[in-house]
Amino acid sequence: xxxxxxxxxxxxxxxxxxxxxxxxxxxxxxxxxxxxxxxxxxxxxxxxxxxxxxxxxxxxxxxxxxxxxxxxxxxxxxxxxxxxxxxxxxxxxxxxxxxxxxxxxxxxxxxxxxxxxxxxxxxxxxxxxxxxxxxxxxxxxxxxxxxxxxxxxxxxxxxxxxxxxxxxxxxxxxxxxxxxxxxxxxxxxxxxxxxxxxxxxxxxxxxxxxxxxxxxxxxxxxxxxxxxxxxxxxxxxxxxxxxxxxxxxxxxxxxxxxxxxxxxxxxxxxxxxxxxxxxxxxxxxxxxxxxxxxxxxxxxxxxxxxxxxxxxxxxxxxxxxxxxxxxxxxxxxxxxxxxxxxxxxxxxxxxxxxxxxxxxxxxxxxxxxxxxxxxxxxxxxxxxxxxxxxxxxxxxxxxxxxxxxxxxxxxxxxxxxxxxxxxxxxxxxxxxxxxxxxxxxxxxxxxxxxxxxxxxxxxxxxxxxxxxxxxxxxxxxxxxxxxxxxxxxxxxxxxx
Ligand SMILES: Nc1nc2c(ncn2[C@@H]2O[C@H](COP(=O)(O)OP(=O)(O)OP(=O)(O)O)[C@@H](O)[C@H]2O)c(=O)[nH]1
Ligand SMILES: [Mg+2]
Numbered sequence: 001x002x003x004x005x006x007x008x009x010x011x012x013x014x015x016x017x018x019x020x021x022x023x024x025x026x027x028x029x030x031x032x033x034x035x036x037x038x039x040x041x042x043x044x045x046x047x048x049x050x051x052x053x054x055x056x057x058x059x060x061x062x063x064x065x066x067x068x069x070x071x072x073x074x075x076x077x078x079x080x081x082x083x084x085x086x087x088x089x090x091x092x093x094x095x096x097x098x099x100x101x102x103x104x105x106x107x108x109x110x111x112x113x114x115x116x117x118x119x120x121x122x123x124x125x126x127x128x129x130x131x132x133x134x135x136x137x138x139x140x141x142x143x144x145x146x147x148x149x150x151x152x153x154x155x156x157x158x159x160x161x162x163x164x165x166x167x168x169x170x171x172x173x174x175x176x177x178x179x180x181x182x183x184x185x186x187x188x189x190x191x192x193x194x195x196x197x198x199x200x201x202x203x204x205x206x207x208x209x210x211x212x213x214x215x216x217x218x219x220x221x222x223x224x225x226x227x228x229x230x231x232x233x234x235x236x237x238x239x240x241x242x243x244x245x246x247x248x249x250x251x252x253x254x255x256x257x258x259x260x261x262x263x264x265x266x267x268x269x270x271x272x273x274x275x276x277x278x279x280x281x282x283x284x285x286x287x288x289x290x291x292x293x294x295x296x297x298x299x300x301x302x303x304x305x306x307x308x309x310x311x312x313x314x315x316x317x318x319x320x321x322x323x324x325x326x327x328x329x330x331x332x333x334x335x336x337x338x339x340x341x342x343x344x345x346x347x348x349x350x351x352x353x354x355x356x357x358x359x360x361x362x363x364x365x366x367x368x369x370x371x372x373x374x375x376x377x378x379x380x381x382x383x384x385x386x387x388x389x390x391x392x393x394x395x396x397x398x399x400x401x402x403x404x405x406x407x408x409x410x411x412x413x414x415x416x417x418x419x420x421x422x423x424x425x426x427x428x429x430x431x432x433x434x435x436x437x438x439x440x441x442x443x444x445x446x447x448x449x450x451x452x453x454x455x456x457x458x459x460x461x462x463x464x465x466x467x468x469x470x471x472x473x474x475x476x477x478x479x480x481x482x483x484x485x486x487x488x489x490x491x492x493x494x495x496x
Contacts, residue, residue, distance in 0.1 A: 055168030080136030171200035319380035323355035337477030405437035430460025
């Protein structure tokens with residue numbers, strides 16, 4: 001497939017019309033394949049002048065394009081055409097002479113014409129047409145015209161991918177001009193009043209100008225050009241206007257001269273998201289949703305929403321890539337000031353952000369209602385266990401206080417030895433030591449035996465001097481001021 005694809009693209013780039021036609025067919029029929037092909041072609045596109053030609057049915061768009069092709073070929077320019085859903089075939093009308101002229105156009109090596117039917121899902125045609133235009137662009141056409149019928153959303157979509165929008169109006173339009181979709185009126189960069197040979201054209205030119213007086217808020221007032229596509233009159237002037245518009249775009253920092261990339265961006269997003277789905281969801285998990293759709297228990301939209309929700313959720317809580325410390329030290333936050341546990345949690349946040357795993361063992365505090373108990377749920381790689389009875393330890397401590405502290409110490413040993421964590425925070429361990437709930441020598445041994453690449457943080461006031469000696473970093477929080485002293489109560493979210 002890969003080779004075939006490459007070969008086809010190569011042939012098309014070399015100007016082989018059959019290869020170009022095949023490329024466009026593939027892109028029309030197969031959105032997945034289209035993405036691959038468009039990516040291969042992307043580097044070659046971006047040089048054509050993409051011109052949208054729109055207007056009511058029968059206004060003479062196809063005839064006008066044919067006339068422009070003739071003029072452009074005389075100037076040595078190559079041209080591609082994508083005609084979307086023409087109600088009359090791209091024949092330039094019923095006149096026999098036209099048909100012959102068209103035929104001679106399709107034989108011309110410098111011209112490529114392709115019709116495309118509207119069908120299927122909304123947006124599908126717009127995408128296919130825009131891809132086809134891009135293919136013609138990549139294969140080196142100087143001008144690419146995209147003809148659309150001037151009604152409906154897909155027109156507006158297509159108009160967004162071109163650089164210059166030409167709105168073709170017949171002279172017989174009269175009041176209908178008011179009924180034209182405002183969006184199209186405003187999107188038009190050049191107005192063409194066609195069939196000037198039939199008379200009545202000046203009146204339409206006048207009406208358009210009146211409307212333009214009202215709606216023109218742009219920097220550039222779109223010119224109104226009177227032509228007869230059939231007789232080839234006014235065509236040279238129209239081409240001048242096209243070129244003038246291109247120069248205008250270039251002077252506007254090339255905004256629309258840059259190849260419109262919305263489709264590329266969207267399809268890249270689609271692709272990235274698809275990849276994410278299968279990175280995050282197990283095949284089976286996906287399959288189970290698929291099955292619900294098959295049996296009709298879930299409609300497509302709900303299925304999509306379900307998948308979206310799961311992926312986003314997993315993505316949201318998924319941690320950065322796992323990292324390990326090269327060397328772990330021992331830190332102590334002690335003193336009578338507030339902020340010891342807060343400092344330890346600050347360190348935890350930093351560590352988690354770098355893909356380290358953090359374990360917090362809280363001595364004494366278990367059973368109290370601290371905010372960190374709730375936030376740890378949202379933090380990947382933060383494991384928190386609180387031991388204690390939810391009551392201040394009295395003197396002498398109860399049997400249960402000893403049991404809880406013992407459990408916490410055992411857990412702490414596991415955490416520093418297991419290799420599962422990179423940072424282990426022993427919150428209030430100093431307090432447990434001072435209350436003699438656990439033995440100092442056990443804590444010192446734990447620090448001595450901890451795995452090399454594990455950082456251990458001990459908090460709590462009055463750290464024993466043996467702990468301070470064993471530590472690499474010791475910070476003492478000293479109370480300078482505290483709101484409790486002036487009767488401020490503990491606040492939820494700040495003190496607890
Ligand atoms: N008299 C006159 N007839 C024209 C002119 N341009 C086009 N026509 C005729 O108008 C009819 C419609 O022309 P098309 O070029 O097929 O019009 P269109 O806008 O492409 O039509 P759809 O693609 O069906 O929307 C044909 O019979 C043309 O010959 C013109 O300048 N003068
Ligand atoms: Mg047409």
